Amino acid sequence: MSKDKMEIHHMDLKSGMTLKLKGKINDNAHGFTINLGQSPENLDLHFNPRFGENVIVCNSQNGGSWEQEHRDDHICFSPGNEIKLAVTFGEDEFQVKLPDGHQVKFPNRRKCSHLPYCCVEGGFSLTSFKMD
Incomplete structure (x- = not known):
């Protein structure tokens, strides 16, 4: 697996915002990781x-x-695909919108309202990073 890594320590992602990521999954990728937090x-x-x-x-x-x-x-992409993911940061949960429209929901366990840290790593080459 490739060791590509993009890390931000002073991001200003607030509750209610959406983080949009676009990129290409490496041809030989076993997976990738997107981490958001403190x-x-x-x-x-x-x-x-x-x-x-x-x-x-x-x-x-x-x-x-x-x-x-x-x-x-529900995994709707594979190595070699170019994909877009949208992570909506809510007060109660995170919603990750997959390329086919399916949403993966995960609770905002600590009820954080601000996320300064983001890391994208593994077999994913990021081409676009946007916060709305």
């Missing part, structure tokens, strides 16, 4: 499509400890 050890949303398992795993991390994961078997 810091690398305090993640409010860990979004991790795993192609080998044909599943999308979502989780949160508190002080470096993983919490209970949520698994969604």
Whole structure:
């Protein structure tokens, strides 16, 4: 798996906003990760499509400890695809809109209203990053 990594430590994503990501999944990718949160050890949303398992795993991390994961078997993209994802950051939950319109929902467990940290890594080459 490629070790591409894009990290932002002073992002200004507030509750009610949507983060739009566009890019290409590497041809040899086993998966990729989008992390949103307070810091690398305090993640409010860990979004991790795993192609080998044909599943999308979502989780949160508190002080470096993983919490209970949520698994969604609706995976509508694969290595080599160019995709767009939209992550809507809500007061109660995150909604990740997949390329085919399906939404993966994950609770905003700590009820955060501001996310300064974002990291996109693994087999995903980011071409566009936009906050609305």
